[in-house]
Amino acid sequence: MLSVIIVSYNTRGVTLECLRKVLASKNIDLEVMVVDNASSDGTVEAIEKQYKDIGILRNKTNLGFAGANNQGMKIAKGEKFLLLNSDCFVEPVTLAKIYKLDLDVVGCKLLNKDGSVQPSWGYFPTLRRILQLMLFVDNFPVIRKFIDSIHVRDVSRYESQLEVDWVTGAFVMVKRDVFEKVGGIDEKYFMYGEEMEWMYRIKRAGFKVWYSPVATAIHLLGASSSNRAPAVTGEMKGWIYWFSKHNSGFEQKILPWVILKGCILRIFLKPKLSSYYAQAISEIIGRRTG
Template sequence: MKLSVVILNYNVRYFLELCLRSVEVALNNIESEIIVVDNCSSDDSVAMVKQLFPSVTLIENKNNYGFSQGNNIGVKHAKGEYLCILNPDTVVAEDTFSKILSFSETQSNLGIVGCQLIDGTGKFLPESKRHIPTPKVALQKLIGNSKNYYNNNLNPNQIGKTDILVGAFMVLKRAVYNEVNGFDEDYFMYGEDVDLSYKVLKAGYSNYYFGETSIIHFKGESTLKDKIYAKRFYGAMEIFYKKHFKSNAVVSALVKIVLSLASKRSLVEESEELTINETLVISQPVDEQLKHKLDGTVSFSSSLKEIPSHTQIVLDANSLGYKTSIDYIKSSNTSRQNTYRIWLKSSNFMLGSDSSVGKGEVISF
């Protein structure tokens, strides 16, 4: 088997369904499997997977074991030569896995491969490619200088080596994952992707950013970005520094002070609320029956061209496809005058997010 896609889920039932729909299409013609690990969700995620995705391997944890242990449990069941660690609040393009695997097969000494992540507004997420967050780099970022934190040597559409990749999407050989003992279970949530990336580098492998495919990561769905998040995140970074940057007492004290100050800050950046004048459904072809039912309240079109600003654009993923939807949201980001929802017509719901920090919106019909 070539690829095992491992998805750890916790209470994001609708995002998980959309993710799985996109993954299934992207795995066409690839010998593969999908493994969903549910961390004791209280919603109907488990029932949904059983009903709609009977071919998916479903692991039902009786407790919330966190990100690291949950993914490690999933990987133990994996049979693929390659693994993809994937967040449930993502949407992949039809060619994402084929492109990543084709690239991976040409590389020797391959570590982890990541791709271009955008949020629900089409904004590029700079954590897609990062440098090692040494204490010095972390201090710079805390005071507002992220120049050395993110890898700005590569533009978002390029391919090249990078140190740290994001846990929302990671592809690597299962043998490499096992060699470095997978995710460190000292981390419950946050920091484990930094740790895994760094362990793979220290084992002598090269990590790569592959910018020729984009996926949506609805950041904020699995967890909201607030002061509690900041405290947990910087607590995870303290674990990272103790493990990998042991030095003298002065440096250790400085790191503790920096992280203590950082953990008291909210990481939320308030996003400006956009005024929406109309809702436009893009579907190919236009559903005339639905158009008649919603006449006067919602506009319909089969074209992605000449869309007015201040419009909520509803993209019918079933007819447009995931790559077209992702690329359109990404290409339209420059104006930032519209909002976007992906409509899974086959399941009668739509969802999206208007910022990279706030909780997204799900509307089921």
């Protein structure tokens, strides 16, 4: 049996559509649960009205991606768990196809609403990889075909099944024994980057993480986040926390200045997003030096 865990936060419409798609799945035994992070838009009430057999965990506060998914995995009954964003819509055969793969951790091929490939796997953050991202090295099509980026964006690298460092938490299937041996997602992360760190620990424990295009799903991206500022600052905060856990003291000291230089460059080169990078400087660099 596959336990599908869907975290919702003020996403009533897309959550209902996500559930409709999941429940239309063919040739698979499912347990479906929704962990609601204190939504105020009537999400829980709408689910209870339309879907009588869906398990619902109703939190009094927003526990974030990590806390809510950990709740679900702790009580899930399946041999495998699927963490599924509420804005991620599966095809009728998606879950059966991905479940048949005998892999420790696996993510499927995610598509944007227009059918284009959505980047969904990559390499763990290092100083070099963060620097090449902040300096736009990853933006050059010829270069991105070959470099090991945090976010792999070359679509030609999404056509074959391969072992990777991490896959996005928007759609990731995990064997029960992986969770039981490694534990859950670090709840000091609230949102953005937590799946990378979890999969780093999973790989250190001897398991493998895979990307597979045998199944697809549509991901709307960010339905539970009203603007891009949390994503910009959240990923950078995630890097800093990652380095505090897994990197040397020297690298921990260098990282904020790499982020600072990159944010300043992006303020000038991406003026429409300048307020987000200014906020990142204020929240991340200002807090550490103030």
